[in-house]
Amino acid sequence: MNLIEELCRASGVSGFEKDVASVMKKQLQESCEKVEEDSFGNVIARKGKGEKKIMLAAHMDEIGLMVKHINEKGFISFIKIGGIDDRILLNQRVIIKSREGDVPGIIGSKPPHLQKDDERKKVIKHGDMFIDIGAKDRKDADKKIAVGDPILFEANYGSLNKKLFYGKAIDNRIGCYVMLKVMEKLPRDIKSTIYAVATAQEEVGLKGARVSAFKLEPDYAFAIDTTIAGDTPQIKENESDLKVGEGPAITITEASGRGVVTHPKLRDLLIKTAKKHKIPYQVDVLEGGMTDAAIIYMTRAGVPSGVISIPCRYIHSSSGVFSIDDVNNSIKLLVNALKEFK
Amino acid sequence: MILFYLVPNYPSAKDMILYFYNTYVDIVKYSMDYLYGGDN
Numbered sequence: 001m002n003l004i005e006e007l008c009r010a011s012g013v014s015g016f017e018k019d020v021a022s023v024m025k026k027q028l029q030e031s032c033e034k035v036e037e038d039s040f041g042n043v044i045a046r047k048g049k050g051e052k053k054i055m056l057a058a059h060m061d062e063i064g065l066m067v068k069h070i071n072e073k074g075f076i077s078f079i080k081i082g083g084i085d086d087r088i089l090l091n092q093r094v095i096i097k098s099r100e101g102d103v104p105g106i107i108g109s110k111p112p113h114l115q116k117d118d119e120r121k122k123v124i125k126h127g128d129m130f131i132d133i134g135a136k137d138r139k140d141a142d143k144k145i146a147v148g149d150p151i152l153f154e155a156n157y158g159s160l161n162k163k164l165f166y167g168k169a170i171d172n173r174i175g176c177y178v179m180l181k182v183m184e185k186l187p188r189d190i191k192s193t194i195y196a197v198a199t200a201q202e203e204v205g206l207k208g209a210r211v212s213a214f215k216l217e218p219d220y221a222f223a224i225d226t227t228i229a230g231d232t233p234q235i236k237e238n239e240s241d242l243k244v245g246e247g248p249a250i251t252i253t254e255a256s257g258r259g260v261v262t263h264p265k266l267r268d269l270l271i272k273t274a275k276k277h278k279i280p281y282q283v284d285v286l287e288g289g290m291t292d293a294a295i296i297y298m299t300r301a302g303v304p305s306g307v308i309s310i311p312c313r314y315i316h317s318s319s320g321v322f323s324i325d326d327v328n329n330s331i332k333l334l335v336n337a338l339k340e341f342k
Numbered sequence: 343m344i345l346f347y348l349v350p351n352y353p354s355a356k357d358m359i360l361y362f363y364n365t366y367v368d369i370v371k372y373s374m375d376y377l378y379g380g381d382n
């Protein structure tokens with residue numbers, strides 16, 4: 001199993017990142033001088049001893065669900081953790097991370113044979129769905145799971161061709177992978193101090209980035225995340241013209257300016273570095289999403305921040321699709337950009 | 343990447359309606375003061 005697959009298969013619903021955090025810690029220990037886990041659950045690693053402090057942030061949590069109620073027949077109601085479209089939930093295979101171990105389940109659906117005309121046209125809300133774990137009744141379900149247990153999509157990873165890969169939690173295990181490789185490739189005598197932070201609870205409010213940026217007081221920061229590729233039939237060009245395989249995305253602004261507005265110095269540095277090293281790149285002007293950079297850049301007296309994103313198809317679903325070329329080019333771009341800080 | 347409306351402190355639709363309502367109330371109030379005399 002390669003490292004990207006290991007990261008995608010690891011579990012880490014927001015607030016329950018222990019499993020993926022252990023993968024991050026193990027990898028960072030091999031490339032960094034100091035690695036610690038803070039009281040919030042962020043994994044923070046340091047490399048270099050230079051005067052300027054640069055923070056890299058890649059969130060390691062993933063969207064998921066949580067057990068809310070178990071009915072008398074042993075079926076489970078759930079809430080959503082993070083931004084999930086109800087339409088992608090029906091009939092998904094899920095894993096409940098209980099104290100007793102992993103419990104597989106299926107989000108049940110009513111067969112089309114029994115649906116009335118109006119039922120076929122309606123989107124079923126997650127509150128009306130249930131998870132079937134094969135329990136005989138509530139007593140039987142209680143032996144396996146408990147209210148409050150996190151639930152994730154069943155792990156999956158594979159390739160569509162030589163360049164395009166798919167997997168669970170692509171948002172943002174791909175960013176985590178890029179950050180790990182950047183730390184591995186940076187020389188030990190780098191002229192600045194680089195902090196790699198695998199942040200917790202990004203998908204539920206950019207929380208890990210907020211507390212870790214406050215602690216580290218960086219001079220500059222880069223978030224490494226995924227973004228929305230617009231090269232599929234349902235997305236118009238003016239909604240997103242990013243394409244998988246055409247280079248990492250350099251963000252100019254997120255959420256129509258409500259998220260980060262990339263500092264011009266960092267924007268120019270990234271573009272100049274990409275041109276100098278002949279790295280393909282795309283420019284991202286994003287409307288509906290935000291990254292850790294949106295919180296880091298408003299920390300304390302303000303931190304000039306930028307974002308490098310890997311364009312992905314179908315983010316926030318059970319399987320996202322990305323190009324390995326974009327991943328490798330993101331690593332190359334960041335490593336060369338970070339060497340410019342003195 | 344988080345959906346922007348899940349970020350804490352991001353104004354909800356209700357907040358925005360209240361904001362526009364209060365702005366409207368202010369405009370009416372200051373217009374009335376200007377036309378008919380008031381504290382200003």
